[in-house]
Amino acid sequence: MSTSNKSWFNPLRIKIPFLLDIIIVSDPEHIRTIETSGAVDRFHVYESSALPWWVQFYFRATKFYDDERDLWFFPFESAADPSFTIRRNYLEEKVGIGYTEADVKTIAELLQANATDEVLAHAMVQIVNQRFFEEEIPLSITQAAKHTLQSPGEAILPWKYSQARKCQKEIMDYCDYTLPKGVHLVDAGHNIGEVVQATAGALRILKDNIEKPVEEIFTTHAPTPQVPRIAVQESTFDGLLSSPITPGKTVIILEVGKAATKTHNLYFTFGTGTPERACVFKDFFVNFMQDLQQELRKTELHNHV
Numbered sequence: 001m002s003t004s005n006k007s008w009f010n011p012l013r014i015k016i017p018f019l020l021d022i023i024i025v026s027d028p029e030h031i032r033t034i035e036t037s038g039a040v041d042r043f044h045v046y047e048s049s050a051l052p053w054w055v056q057f058y059f060r061a062t063k064f065y066d067d068e069r070d071l072w073f074f075p076f077e078s079a080a081d082p083s084f085t086i087r088r089n090y091l092e093e094k095v096g097i098g099y100t101e102a103d104v105k106t107i108a109e110l111l112q113a114n115a116t117d118e119v120l121a122h123a124m125v126q127i128v129n130q131r132f133f134e135e136e137i138p139l140s141i142t143q144a145a146k147h148t149l150q151s152p153g154e155a156i157l158p159w160k161y162s163q164a165r166k167c168q169k170e171i172m173d174y175c176d177y178t179l180p181k182g183v184h185l186v187d188a189g190h191n192i193g194e195v196v197q198a199t200a201g202a203l204r205i206l207k208d209n210i211e212k213p214v215e216e217i218f219t220t221h222a223p224t225p226q227v228p229r230i231a232v233q234e235s236t237f238d239g240l241l242s243s244p245i246t247p248g249k250t251v252i253i254l255e256v257g258k259a260a261t262k263t264h265n266l267y268f269t270f271g272t273g274t275p276e277r278a279c280v281f282k283d284f285f286v287n288f289m290q291d292l293q294q295e296l297r298k299t300e301l302h303n304h305v
Helices: 028-035 053-059 084-095 101-112 117-133 139-145 152-156 158-178 185-208 214-220 256-263 282-304
Strands: 012-016 020-025 227-231 251-254
Touching: 020 028, 028 251, 028 256, 053 152, 084 117, 084 185, 101 117, 101 185, 101 282, 117 139, 117 185, 139 158, 139 185, 152 158, 158 185, 185 214, 185 282, 214 256, 214 282
Parallel strands: 020 251
Antiparallel strands: 012 020, 227 251
């Protein structure tokens, strides 16, 4: 890689000896270089207890990890993990059930009525997640899902961290009690949190941009701003960094939301720029939003006649 690809700010490395080593990457080509290097992998390629201290501390208060049962959301598993393919196939099968025209109309009506985020999120949780639980998810659970942490900076606030831990446990206990035997608790529980924390806002953005293509809307406003990786080999990524990453210590934050905005590539909205390991819900999300957009347009046209 030529030195012209280097920048003082991209990648940005924050390194405090014996404490943390974080690299933040937003350039699409840099993200692709790092992802295909073979020098990084998902967090759970290492035992949870061997991960950097701040990773353990932060993620146990998020929708991605349950430290009580030592379970990670499946995108945090290495593809080499024996359970990965089984878990992905299960999710693909459940997502393949799809949604109904009535589901689309329900959300359209709520948006038109300016329903609160809580009401909107709870309705959307039922559409997305009842397929896993085979029952209506209680309002108390969708309310709890709002409070799990969404950024590491939130973890420094003791009251917020304590609330997030309490809510994370409430969701996992509900999943443990309710889900059919053999279903991965975090794979299902995460999806409740994702809908509550990201989808309600995405629905409002869609309503405010009903004349724009869905692909344009959700590359400009990507619901998932970033994804993490951890070093598994020493590397400077062909000279992109001035010093190599450290296996098991260096965490790389891929700012896929910024890459999506720059490239208008939905594979950055739902992954790291390629179809490999793209989010299982990608097509569901895009198709639902397209159908919802059409329904909102019809309603708006009817109201102006």
